[in-house]
Amino acid sequence: MPDKARLAAIKVLSQVLPADGNGRSLRDVMTQERGKLSPAERGLMMDLGYGVCRHYRLLDTWLASQMNKPLRASARAVHLALLCGLHELWFSRRPAHAVVNTWPDICRALKAPWAAGLVNAVLRKASTLNEMDVRSKMNPAQSWSLPDWLWLRLQQSWPSDAAHIAEHLCDTAPLTVRLQPAHADEVDQSLRDASLTVTRCDFAEYGRRIFPAHNVADLPGFAQGWLSVQDEAAQLPAVLLDVPPQGRVLDACAAPGGKTGQISELFPNADITALDVDGRRLKQVQENCERLGAQVTLLEGDAALPAQWWDEQPFDSVLMDVPCSATGIIRRQPDLKWHRREADIAALCGLQSRMLDAIWPLIKTGGTLVYATCSILPEENAEQVSAFLARQPDAREDTPVSARSVETSVGCQLLPQAGSHDGFYFARLRKR
Numbered sequence: 001m002p003d004k005a006r007l008a009a010i011k012v013l014s015q016v017l018p019a020d021g022n023g024r025s026l027r028d029v030m031t032q033e034r035g036k037l038s039p040a041e042r043g044l045m046m047d048l049g050y051g052v053c054r055h056y057r058l059l060d061t062w063l064a065s066q067m068n069k070p071l072r073a074s075a076r077a078v079h080l081a082l083l084c085g086l087h088e089l090w091f092s093r094r095p096a097h098a099v100v101n102t103w104p105d106i107c108r109a110l111k112a113p114w115a116a117g118l119v120n121a122v123l124r125k126a127s128t129l130n131e132m133d134v135r136s137k138m139n140p141a142q143s144w145s146l147p148d149w150l151w152l153r154l155q156q157s158w159p160s161d162a163a164h165i166a167e168h169l170c171d172t173a174p175l176t177v178r179l180q181p182a183h184a185d186e187v188d189q190s191l192r193d194a195s196l197t198v199t200r201c202d203f204a205e206y207g208r209r210i211f212p213a214h215n216v217a218d219l220p221g222f223a224q225g226w227l228s229v230q231d232e233a234a235q236l237p238a239v240l241l242d243v244p245p246q247g248r249v250l251d252a253c254a255a256p257g258g259k260t261g262q263i264s265e266l267f268p269n270a271d272i273t274a275l276d277v278d279g280r281r282l283k284q285v286q287e288n289c290e291r292l293g294a295q296v297t298l299l300e301g302d303a304a305l306p307a308q309w310w311d312e313q314p315f316d317s318v319l320m321d322v323p324c325s326a327t328g329i330i331r332r333q334p335d336l337k338w339h340r341r342e343a344d345i346a347a348l349c350g351l352q353s354r355m356l357d358a359i360w361p362l363i364k365t366g367g368t369l370v371y372a373t374c375s376i377l378p379e380e381n382a383e384q385v386s387a388f389l390a391r392q393p394d395a396r397e398d399t400p401v402s403a404r405s406v407e408t409s410v411g412c413q414l415l416p417q418a419g420s421h422d423g424f425y426f427a428r429l430r431k432r
């Protein structure tokens, strides 16, 4: 019987990690394939797809050390089959003999019978080693599967924590949800009734971690909008918006709408505008708001060019959850490591500062702007906000302490924590 899950993982990975390096998003490709598999097959496909992206450099470095010459680009499927096999041997609990016997058959199903012997030999050798043996022969960037440029930046940004951060970026993240305040008790009870282990988040009042990880659409309360997937750190910035009754709020980079929904839950009487430059992604905001029953005005437009969409009515409060390197959420989107380029960082910083300058005049005197990123690079975070404060004499920092943050000149910087929140940054600024 064809091994549908493993073949699907190869299909996914060949689009996400193609030989030419121009891959698609893992999440998008997974979403396409999920529906074609049973729940158990889906679990294995996701395990392999996420796992190979997470440990890609470690797996590939070891594989290269075993080959006399690299496989041809046209044998990419075999190359990926080898990486999947190595991942299963070192990072899953499946018995080694079963893994070693499975992948040669997959090569035959991939119409590459010539590779069966090679795959068998490589996996047999790998089965005599474990993850620690392999790591011990590698440098930190290889061992923690980071591109060199990112490892270098982590060392420059966090000299004493870089190794720790790199290690945590290889973790799997817990399933964290946000409960609607009005239904929190009810949902807490239903989750317990469903025999799920639920723990409260440390800093986000309505944040809960759920074990074991679960298909969220099947969780009690999801269909009614009483529960949404959102990392704990991502739940913190919206709480800092200072919104008067019936106040006007702008969610300036809204899609897919995680924080838009949260704003509507926290400030049910607010007049909320959700802006995003990407019309397709704005549809996701609409779907999200419909599920939550949130009333929101959707606007397609560029936050750096308000003259094109602003109605001249000032805002009391603005959330700017800007596009960023997403280096704080690599645990959840490990393919980012292989898609992001170093040159992107300067371009993103430029866009972030243009957005800050363009949006600031739209805020009332006394109003607030909460700037947020899911980055752990200071140039997108504290350095970006410090430079803005230096340019804007009528802006002052006003970030309340709401989470355990590392030392920064301004705002609150969270680094990814094992079994807990992602890396994230936020700062609240107030107009004098």
Ligand SMILES: C[S@@+](CC[C@H](N)C(=O)[O-])C[C@H]1O[C@@H](n2cnc3c(N)ncnc32)[C@H](O)[C@@H]1O
Residues within 6 Å of the ligand: 252, 253, 254, 255, 256, 257, 258, 259, 260, 275, 276, 277, 278, 281, 301, 302, 303, 304, 321, 322, 323, 324
């Ligand atoms: C980090 S995501 C926002 C996530 C969202 N706040 C949430 O919680 O679901 C950044 C968003 O900024 C949008 N974006 C990028 N450039 C933009 C621009 N110039 N103006 C407005 N939105 C922009 C992207 O389309 C993306 O949806």
